[in-house]
Amino acid sequence: MYTNESFCFQNSTIAHECSSCSYGPLCQFTTAYYSITSLQTFLCSFESIPNILLLSILFLGSLCNLFSMGTFCQRSTREMGSGIYRLWISIVGQFGLMVVISHILLEKTHNKTIGCFSMEYLRKALHALYDSLTACIACERTMVIYEGISFNKIGSRRVAKLVIPMLFVYHFINILYDPFIRQLNDSSERSWCILKFNDYSTGIFESARNIVHFTIPYFLNLILPIFWIITLTKQKTRLHRTTSTCVNFRNVIHTYKHTVISCYILVLLNTPRFIFTFYLTCIKQQWQNTAYITAYFLSMVPFMSNLFIFVLLSPKYRPDFFDFIQRIVRYMHRKQYELT
Known part of the structure; x- marks a missing residue:
């Protein structure tokens, strides 16, 4: 089937050849549904990953996420719904x-x-849920800019407390079928996790679900910051008629750069996945598989970068983070003093 000698691309051991855009010893891999069918494709592209590297990533990522969670557990950071979204983004x-x-x-x-x-x-449920929560932050920021001083902070907290459990239920229920259409088959001295759809409509639903859950948050984080900048520039131009539009534009960028940068970090990390999701729906060579999986895992980098994206970049939440660190240091000093 393929000339590549990687065990990812061995000829099918079953009686018939793989269908178009499927590959692997049991035709178990495909990106035709606009997502990877199994995380095993990652190990196919990167066959030898040191455990120490994986554990180091887990440790550093967990440390950053715990600091982020500690920051947003403080009452002062949850005056608005955005603080609650950021807390749950760190948890997810x-x-x-x-x-x-x-x-x-x-x-x-x-x-x-x-x-x-x-x-x-x-993996699939949490990834989609994470993307949706980042889109919620962008949407709330849009409402803040649109409503201005009339924005209801208490109302935004109530909305966040309602939206978050709804998103949890939605994302975990709408792929509840996933474990039931998987099976383990042995080939090439290993077991393969195979995704087999019971009917054509299930495959169509899987494709549509993957596209919608990825593209909507992606485009919201891409487009809404442009709307913020245009709207705020117009507002400043109306209020300060003696100041040029160019100066007002620069002032807006300087004031809200942290929020815009946060959105575009997410966009930047997801852009390779966006490109390859639609460009590599049919993988026939090992380099294509490696490129696709690399892009997919770049989109997972925010899982361990929440402290930087949502805390350290923000002049509003950065002091709360340092206050949280000081509390930890004082607590450790007090415990050490009590022990001595």
Whole structure:
């Protein structure tokens, strides 16, 4: 089937050849549904990943996420719904990071059952949920700019407390079918997690779900900051008629640069995935598989970068983070003094 000698691209061992855009010893891999069908494709592209590297990523990512969660657990950071969204983004990012690293370690220890039926389900649900929560922040910022001083902070907190559980239920229910259409098959001295759709309509639903859950948050984070800048520039121009539009534009960029940068970091990390999702729906060579998986995992970098994206870049939340660190230091000093 393929000339590439990687075990990802071995000829099919079953009686018939793989269908178009499917590959692997059991035709188990494809990106025709606009997403990876299994995390095993990652290990196909990067066959030898040191455990120390995985554990280091888990440790550093977890430390950053814990600092982020500690920051947003403070009452002063949750005056608006955006603070609540950021808290849950940190929580979801931490669970997503743990699921991905645990799944890779399970694959390396040849423990396939949990990875195939549980970790795959959690990975897909948590990734989509994370993207949706980042879109919620962008939408709330748009409402703040549109409504101005009439924006209801208490109302935004109530909306956030309603939207977040709804998103949890939605994202975990709409792929509830995933574990039931997976099976483990043995080939090439290993077990493969195969995704088989019971009917054509399920495949169409999977494709549509993947496109919608990825593209809507992507475009919201891409387009809404442009709307913010245009709207705020117009407002400043009306208020300061003696100041040129160019000067007002620069002032807006300087004032809101942290919010715009946060959105565009997410966009930048997701752009390779966006390109390859639609460009590489049919993978036939190893380099294409490697490029696609690299792009997919770049989109997961925010899972462990929440402290930088949502805290350190923000002049509003950065002092709360340092206050949280000072509290930890004072607590440790007090405990040390009590022990002595």
